[in-house]
Amino acid sequence: MSHGGRASGRGLGLGLAIVSALAFGGSGVAAKPLIEAGLDPLHVVWLRVAGAALVMLPVAWRHRALPRRRPALLAGFGLLAVAGVQACYFAALSRIPVGVALLIEYLAPALVLGWVRFVQRRPVTRAAALGVVLAVGGLACVVEVWSGLSFDAVGLLLALGAACCQVGYFVLSDQGSDAGDDAPDPLGVIAYGLLVGTAVLTVVARPWGMDWSVLAGRADLDGSTVPAWVLLAWIVLVATVVAYVTGVLSVRRLSPQVAGVVACLEAVIATALAWVILGEHLSAPQIVGGAVVLAGAFIAQSSAPVEPSVKGGVPDAERELSRGGGAT
Secondary structure, three states: OOHHHHHHHHHHHHHHHHHHHHHHHOHHHHHHHHHHOOOOHHHHHHHHHHHHHHHOHHHHHHOOOHHHHOHHHHHHHHHHHHHHHHHHHHHHHOOOOHHHHHHHHOOHHHHHHHHHHHHOOOOOOHHHHHHHHHHHHHHHHHOOHHHOOOOOHHHHHHHHHHHHHHHHHHHHHOOOOOOHHHOOOHHHHHHHHHHHHHHHHHHHHOHHHOOHHHHHOEEEEOOEEEEHHHHHHHHHHHHHHHHHHHHHHHHHHOOHHHHHHHOOHHHHHHHHHHHHHHOOOOOHHHHHHHHHHHHHHHHHHOOOOOOOOEEOOEEHHHHHHHHHHOOO
């Protein structure tokens, strides 16, 4: 692949990663009014995942042979990338402050680097490592972690579980990206992952006890009211379907470690949207932290793979570069 093709692939991957962060970041400002209107947080999560699974059902039918070909991948994606992240994070919130839980969850990019370096035994650039350090430090400012430190052991373990599940999301999204025509279709992986996640969350959330009448009413959005179903539609279509599709496609065009750092923008976007839409004003440290996260994401995504030695006449670096710029 030419240098121009690789650059174009990385540019598209970066754009998809930013769209994914925007979509994921918008879930909180839509979910919070529904929770305040009377829905349990786990019920909102179940509605989100189940609704997205219903939307993606035609895609699942189109790729109905995929469960026979890659059952472990689909089960892992559903358990970790869909159900695990959501369940662990919301369970952590019941025991530790939101800022602490969010910061621990977004240690995932650092954990991804560890996975790539020590499990996959692939090189990690200094730029990617520096991007992680900046992003995590900036996130500490965005969530103002110093304002509510808590050392509840179970809560911290649950938040760390959410981070590990998010690592699973990035690693599993990258599975098969270098397999050519044999690579599993990313849309099929997402569709079946959502179905698996719905099954798991149904057991956890017990939606039969939900107050369904809330969805027929209206929810408060910073002084104005909007139909609750509109907020739910946003969560399902944008914050879940669009977010997962663009997120998985971005990992295929970048790499798990780079896409993971860019995903840190989600926390910045969520905080900024809460300021604009819900009237939750930002402090000076949060603004500075957001700028630091942006700097970390930019440094990480601009990194290039390390050039190892040539073996057997085929440069390893060329294979790494083709992963970053290849089409799905």
